[in-house]
Amino acid sequence: MEPFERYRDIVDDFEAFLAACERPLPMAVRVNTLKASVERVTQAFDEAGIEYEQPDWHPHVMTLDTDKPGATWPGFHGWTTGQEEVSAIPPMVLDPQPGERVFDSCAAPGSKTTQLAAEMDDEGTLVANDNNLGRLSALRFNCERLGVTNAVVTNQDARSYSLKPFDGKEFDRVLVDAPCSCEGTIRKNPDALDNWNLGHVESVAGIQKGVLRRAIQMTREGGTIVYSTCTFAPEENERVLDHVLDVEDVRVVDYDLPLEHVDGITEWEDEEFDPQVANAKRVYPHHNDTGGFFTAKLEVEG
Known part of the structure; x- marks a missing residue:
């Protein structure tokens, strides 16, 4: 956990944070409303004797008392899909509507893509893109398994x-x-920090800036972009937002997140960021017994 020491001054209750990072992550699934209702899924779990909990913040997320959610009856039939609880935040914040044109820029393996499709009632156009050709097979498979028909894979x-x-x-x-x-995935990937170094953080931040800038350029005036990562590094989160605010006609807006969280930070080491980045949300593992996540909502200005 040595790389996390750099976050001691920005994480509330740092010792609880470290303790949470060392605990295994609860298994979670999302109900696929394109194939089944929550009631139908809970009935199937009840009949199979599988214990579950439904977090208050999202009606379609469940944590299960099993380490093989795909082997359950709902999982086998595509009524549910394995998805880390906090992974459901970005599509919820984006809030796509049926009939809209929606782009998922880094889509594979498709848990968020299929969530977007469900939010859209499988209506409209959903472009699911990934630059890794090898990962596209998983994206296509998940779209087919979950009954998504409005997605175009690129x-x-x-x-x-x-x-x-x-x-x-x-x-x-x-x-x-x-x-x-991927620092925030430490609870499900205990080796996530094995090859951690600041050079990699800086390198991936450069990619993130390019992807987010192009996303802004492809979004209509008044349109919405959600930027998210599963890491804690300000270099990959607030600093990326600060960069695009300087070079693109966009603003970071506030939004409601019914999970315990803290606001984005506006200072890091010797840097000060645009005050707008405080509208982003940081979810730490000890807040809600989840993984770590960072999510920001942006709107394109004219």
């Missing part, structure tokens, strides 16, 4: 994505769940 570098195949039309909403150093 394989481009999100930093230079071309709108030409879509007649140059901009998107209403864009999700940038960016590749990151």
Whole structure:
């Protein structure tokens, strides 16, 4: 946990944070409303004798008392899909509507893509992109398994994505769940910090800036972008937001998050960030017995 020492001054109750990071992560699933209702799923779990809990903050998320959620009856039939609890935050904040044009820039393996499709009632256009060709098979499989039909899968570098195949039309909403150093996944990936170094953090932050800038450029005036990572590093979170605020016509807006969280930080080491970054939300593992996550909501200005 040595890399986390750099966060001692920004994390509330740092010792509780470290203790939470060392505990295994509860197994969670999301009810796939394209195939089943919450009531139908809970009935199936009750009949199978599988214990579950339903967090108050999201009606379709459950934690299960099993380490093989895919082997359950609802999982086998695509009524549920394995998804870390905090992973459901970004699609919820993006709030896509049926009939809209939505872009998921870093989509594979597809847990958030399929959540977006469910929020859209499988209506409209959902472009699911990933630059890693090898991961697209998992994305396609998950879309098919969960009954998603409004998704178009593409394989481009999100930093230079071309709108030409879509007649140059901009998107209403864009999700940038960016590749990151994955510090917040330590509870399910205990080796997440094995190769941690600041050079990698700085390198991936450069990619994140490029992906987010292109996402802003592809979003219509008044449209919404959600930027998220599963890491704690301010270099990959608030500093990325601070950068795009300097170079793009966009603002970071506040939103309601019914989970315990803290606001984005406006100072880190010898840096001061744009005050707008405080509208972002940080969720730490000890807050809600989850993984760690960072989520910001942006709106494109004219």
